[in-house]
Amino acid sequence: MKKVVMGNHALSYGAMLARAQVIAAYPITPQTEVVGFLSELCADKLLDAKFIKVESEHSAMAASIGASAVGARTFTATSAQGLALMHEMLHWAVGARTPVVLGNINRAMGPPWTIWTDQNDSLSQRDTGLIQYYCESNQEVLDTVIQAFKVSENERVLLPAMIVLDAFVLSHTSEVVDMPDQELVDKYLPRRKATYRVDPKDPHSFGNLTGPDRYYELRYKIERSMREAEGLIKEADEEFDKLFGRKYGLIETHQIEDAETILVASATVAGTARTVVDELRAKGEKIGLVRVRVFRPFPFQEIRKAIENAHRVMVIDRNISFGHSGIFYQEVKAAMYNQPRRPPIFGYIAGLGGRDVTPETIAEIIEDAGKRDRSEEDIIWIGLKP
Amino acid sequence: MIEIRFHGRGGQGTVVASKALADALMIEGKWVQTFPEYGVERRGAPVVSFTRIDDKRIYLRCKIYQPDHVVVMDPTLMEVIDVTAGLKSGGWVIINSGKDPSFFEVPDKFRVRTFDATSVAVKYGLGSKAAPIVNMPMLAAFSKITGFVGLKALLEAVREESPIKKEENVQAAKEAFEKA
Numbered sequence: 324m325k326k327v328v329m330g331n332h333a334l335s336y337g338a339m340l341a342r343a344q345v346i347a348a349y350p351i352t353p354q355t356e357v358v359g360f361l362s363e364l365c366a367d368k369l370l371d372a373k374f375i376k377v378e379s380e381h382s383a384m385a386a387s388i389g390a391s392a393v394g395a396r397t398f399t400a401t402s403a404q405g406l407a408l409m410h411e412m413l414h415w416a417v418g419a420r421t422p423v424v425l426g427n428i429n430r431a432m433g434p435p436w437t438i439w440t441d442q443n444d445s446l447s448q449r450d451t452g453l454i455q456y457y458c459e460s461n462q463e464v465l466d467t468v469i470q471a472f473k474v475s476e477n478e479r480v481l482l483p484a485m486i487v488l489d490a491f492v493l494s495h496t497s498e499v500v501d502m503p504d505q506e507l508v509d510k511y512l513p514r515r516k517a518t519y520r521v522d523p524k525d526p527h528s529f530g531n532l533t534g535p536d537r538y539y540e541l542r543y544k545i546e547r548s549m550r551e552a553e554g555l556i557k558e559a560d561e562e563f564d565k566l567f568g569r570k571y572g573l574i575e576t577h578q579i580e581d582a583e584t585i586l587v588a589s590a591t592v593a594g595t596a597r598t599v600v601d602e603l604r605a606k607g608e609k610i611g612l613v614r615v616r617v618f619r620p621f622p623f624q625e626i627r628k629a630i631e632n633a634h635r636v637m638v639i640d641r642n643i644s645f646g647h648s649g650i651f652y653q654e655v656k657a658a659m660y661n662q663p664r665r666p667p668i669f670g671y672i673a674g675l676g677g678r679d680v681t682p683e684t685i686a687e688i689i690e691d692a693g694k695r696d697r698s699e700e701d702i703i704w705i706g707l708k709p
Numbered sequence: 710m711i712e713i714r715f716h717g718r719g720g721q722g723t724v725v726a727s728k729a730l731a732d733a734l735m736i737e738g739k740w741v742q743t744f745p746e747y748g749v750e751r752r753g754a755p756v757v758s759f760t761r762i763d764d765k766r767i768y769l770r771c772k773i774y775q776p777d778h779v780v781v782m783d784p785t786l787m788e789v790i791d792v793t794a795g796l797k798s799g800g801w802v803i804i805n806s807g808k809d810p811s812f813f814e815v816p817d818k819f820r821v822r823t824f825d826a827t828s829v830a831v832k833y834g835l836g837s838k839a840a841p842i843v844n845m846p847m848l849a850a851f852s853k854i855t856g857f858v859g860l861k862a863l864l865e866a867v868r869e870e871s872p873i874k875k876e877e878n879v880q881a882a883k884e885a886f887e888k889a
Contacts, residue, residue, distance in 0.1 A: 326735075327728065327741060438748070497742070594768040595769055597768045680771060
């Protein structure tokens with residue numbers, strides 16, 4: 324059944340169809356509709372979940388960890404400062420190996436106070452060990468909630484997953500979403516069976532003090548699970564495709580086969596970039612697009628393969644690591660360094676704090692890169708006002 | 710692709726109108742995308758909302774700067790903002806007003822129509838007399854004048870999107886569709 328659905332409700336519907344058992348969340352603009360709608364679904368008995376009202380995002384994630392530790396399918400959502408307040412608990416969820424699916428609406432960090440989109444909130448959580456998906460459409464948001472539970476709860480993974488969508492550009496944009504059939508979702512994602520869980524009848528200690536003789540190996544295991552997750556994300560995506568006829572990949576490529584110029588983007592910027600690529604292709608230009616959907620685990624092999632033969636690669640970042648450069652740019656560049664073929668890679672910053680990224684913005688990037696032979700600057704700002 | 714911009718004031722249901730238009734077009738098999746301009750909504754303050762329509766999936770994700778058509782929910786906006794900013798030549802300007810279109814002195818390159826959605830809203834008790842909620846009758850007038858949406862899909866969308874007084878909204882939309 325098709326429905327016109329806003330991005331925030333796509334997250335809620337995803338949690339509903341996944342039959343989340345515990346939802347603990349604290350409202351924050353622009354995420355509010357996610358939990359508002361979920362609390363309605365719980366109140367109307369359309370979703371049989373325990374909805375826990377908490378006093379902060381830190382508590383939201385703490386409650387989620389507790390729920391996941393007893394084996395419940397657990398969902399939460401937040402944005403910007405809320406995600407930052409969760410930070411300590413994100414490390415905890417990863418270290419405790421408690422799968423939770425977290426929806427994060429990409430909102431720029433304050434101050435100055437802002438509610439509009441950029442990726443610095445979610446990318447600041449880069450090193451916590453969360454799986455990170457960046458979505459381009461509301462359909463993808465909904466589908467990814469369902470896929471993420473399957474991956475996150477897999478006992479070869481047992482890591483929390485974050486699903487990221489742009490504030491307003493997706494969160495408050497309504498578009499056509501094909502609602503997956505509940506029976507098929509149940510088939511795809513059966514009830515969670517947790518082997519390792521807190522159970523009063525079978526007592527164990529969790530998160531005990533761990534000395535230098537064991538901690539190191541536990542970190543190794545997290546990294547091993549992350550790498551394992553890469554394959555399992557693809558598997559989950561392919562199985563999803565068989566049942567629902569949609570798949571997204573770790574990265575999505577468009578017109579890259581013979582492309583001399585390749586744009587690398589994420590989230591909704593990639594959608595707008597695609598329209599520019601199609602226009603330029605129609606004029607005979609050999610240009611293509613890579614959309615990075617999964618940021619953690621970082622899809623090294625797929626990105627290398629996608630861009631190694633290009634003459635010129637432009638990475639568009641709606642984020643910045645102050646004192647360094649755009650974060651996707653750093654990562655793409657680092658992935659190529661040890662490769663025999665490495666095209667020049669240019670790093671563009673655009674759209675911070677919700678500045679609109681239009682086809683003209685993308686065209687400006689392509690034109691600018693066309694004038695450069697080598698990447699001499701680590702940051703190229705686009706649309707900067709004097 | 711067709712791009713439509715809605716101008717209204719906070720409390721008139723402008724954002725809901727753009728969503729209902731998207732619903733109706735989806736029912737008729739189109740791809741749609743609709744979103745409000747965020748940040749400044751207050752009751753009575755100018756509000757802008759957008760709808761994109763296409764026969765294929767819409768990838769474009771930015772605001773609409775050059776709409777094909779505009780809908781104006783409140784005639785007093787004509788004095789305070791340029792509702793035709795960026796509007797493509799030949800585009801419709803559909804204004805909620807009982808006055809003759811010539812009253813608004815819209816440049817000749819646009820097609821102008823007025824429709825008194827306020828009296829329809831008042832007749833069916835939508836909102837209050839002082840602050841009627843004109844969105845659904847105005848959307849119906851837009852649908853009829855442009856021919857973008859048929860009555861059946863329109864009424865289904867109006868029923869879906871009206872948070873209260875569903876029947877009154879449907880009747881108001883029906884009457885507006887017939888009159889426009």
